[in-house]
Amino acid sequence: MQEDFLHFIWQFQYFNRQQLLTTASESLHILNPGLANDHAGPDFSQARIRIGNIEWAGQVEIHIKSSDWEAHQHQHDLAYENVILHVVWHNDKPICRKDGSLIPTLELKERVNVQLLGRYNYLLANKNVIPCASLFALVPDIHKVHALDKALMQRLQYKAATVQELLAVNGQDWEETTYQWLARSMGFKLNAEPFLQLAKAIPLKLLQKHRDNLLQMEALLFGQAGFLEEQSNDAYVQSLQKEYKFLSHKYQLAGTKLSVGQWKFAKLRPVNFPTLRIAHLAALLQVHQNLFSLFIHTDTLHAFADILAAPPSSYWQHHYTFEKETKITSHLGKESISNLVINTVVPILACYAQQKDKYAYIDTAIAWLESLPAEDNYITRLWKELQLPVKNAFDAQASIELYNIFCVPVKCLSCPVGVHLIKKSQ
Template identity: 35%
Template sequence: MTIVNVDPFMSEELFQHIWQFRLFTQSGLTTLEGDPVQIDHTGQLNRHAGPDFTGARIRIGTTLWVGNVEMHLKTSDWFRHGHQYNLQYRNVVLHVVFEHDMEGVSTHGIPVLQLQHCIPRLLLQRYKGLWQSAAYVPCAGSVQEVSSLVWTGWKDRLLIERLEQKTVLFRSWLVQTQYNWEEVCYRALARGAGSPVNGEVFLALAHSLPYKLLLRHQHDQGQLEALLFGQAGMLGMGRRAGDDIRQGDVIGGMPPDKRRNLGEDEVDLMVSNGCLSIDKGVCGKQVLPGITDIDTGTTSREKSRIIPDDYMVYLQREYAYLRHKYKLAPLDEQRWKWLRMRPASFPSMKIAAMAALLHHQRRLFSAMLDAPDVKHLESMLSVSPSDYWKTHYRFGKPVRRTSMPGRTAVHNMLINTVLPLLYMYGKEKKDAVFQEKIISFMGQLPAEDNHVMRAWKALHINAGSAGETQALLQLKQAYCEQKRCLQCAIGAKLLRSGIA
């Protein structure tokens, strides 16, 4: 037996790619027995069990064979994989190998074609360069060489792929709820309101308060707030008196450059040098906004409790009745995270906004389906909370005015939750026109600004809409970071340039 060392950067995936796109010299091909080989059709790549390519048309000598092709880096892999005992391989008409490492010229009568010396070294060098690249994306040095036409088509495919990826969880909820689209929409919006920090806690809140229950109180925004804040454990009715605040709920740590766009009242809620500025002169102990703790040396735990105001007392009273009526069990308040967060993004503000949305739209999903354009969806989500939350970020701590999450937050909800959900609806209903409408909505939203997009821009790859930024995010996360250059239209184009 001859021992042959395979190029360490040659993989079965690359070898299959080379065969599929004919990236090898096709003239003068012969089997190990010397019979001439002409490839009429390489076959269809098989991603399931069985031979690698099916339905190939291969002319060997004077005979045209139609059947399957199996590929290995070494001839001996046929026996190492036990194909000689597998009936799925009985219709293999050609065994294609990178290197022949066995004595003899066939595998159980199946002709062997060796391609080692037919593959351009330039192709292997390019692949090695992509695989070893430590740049932001493997093809950073040559990505600008790809035409805009290739980029446009690839971005369109990536956007669809990302939409599909975002709906996996939604689809599981659809099955769980027996195709209750309104409930699924409610859960999705709740999770989206808390993402990325409090998404799962918001989802737990939604599970504890089914949408059909909230619909009974849709006419009364106060009752909606009582249910949501009560179930969230923020009314002080779900924990024992005097329970300590855990370190994970401390607010602060936002650097000065992140605070420059905050109002004076918001800055007063942030930690400065390890000290909250809510109560001037109180330093050395971090406490939550809405929590009073004047004497840092006291042993009394009562001083760490929220001091209710009139509105909180009203919500407590409403929740006490509704909790008994529906036999509700509130969440643990300590599950909510407040650290390093703008006041406008506090869970309390997101819950207030959700209550307002539920109050103004009785059938959320139906209203979204009927939206004529993306501006209508944006307006639907841009609801103002009740008056109390226009002067409070937390219970019991008034400020002159609050600021609600702006257009960027609304756009994020549309991009990551609403539009993927609507796209899934179109796919479930097999309505291609509706799906195209949702894709066009994504193209009407402004491009996202984040570190990934800034890195792409540095490579002179720009995005003019949210649809394009979502495509580039998918490219970076699902292809570049995984070194899936062979499945990437850009990577494959660069790999095959001047060869195929």
């Protein structure tokens, strides 16, 4: 038995409510089960019940065993003094308040449909990476769509909250935050964190002081990234080192320098090497001064590609890394541009919508996702094998979130698909 299951049973009242009695044999009527509480304190608030002829309003606490009340030390917590009903699977001990009065208790173990419990236990014990995989075909499309919509909105809220944290650190400076978030996204998965660290170490305002000199912008970024530490016979590298030595001393940058070991090159295509992406970022920031405004008002992939089309300096037209010259493709491909929209523009739009109560920007974010192609990865392929259509980036992002927040932790009770399957057994 899991406490989450009891929460589910109580919240949706999936138990036999005929002739309810407390463990003290008092008649019990549930007028309102209350609102689920995701924070500290009792599990449900604003509940209303009637015991005998007296109506009570207050909180409800859920446990597997009544003795868990003491195991969790609730008897010492004033937040639990207003609990009007203790809902348990098994009543193994009477529980009292500090004043000695008995807390009314409802035992559920004889009131829950065994098939309901059996289906839940089946999902819980299933070893498939998607617990409901063998039953997924039985689920009507409406519940699958509901699950995707719910997962996508949670993903947007999470990403918006992450941008919001960065925005707060940056004193509500949207341009600085957009620059940092873009840098993070340009690191893609492997180099996201060092790129973000680099952007924090070299603020946008500092780079903008040197917009008339791309070499100095590159020197600040490459030097702070830790790529200019070794002696070199390459004239371009020597120029960067000379500029960085002067600028680092001028702006006292030594304390926030990254080490070259923080950057990942293995398993990356050369076009995504961090050296080339840093050069690309410098060029982009030289050409465009107001990225935030551009990002929230750009609504086509072609227009966004034009923003990102700023070519890196001539050295990086022939190099993926320092010194080793080669014929290269330095521009971002369509897939990379789509990923930058998904991971940069969409979260910023979602955050801005929440911050300013302008929810038209959420519609814009969703429109972006619906217009972009779906990612092809391990998770999206799992869903396709179950015949879940993954037609665009909306479906892909939603299915990834569905897998990560519901399937991996086996939170079937929070998933519309899982809830449908469990209820179906009633």
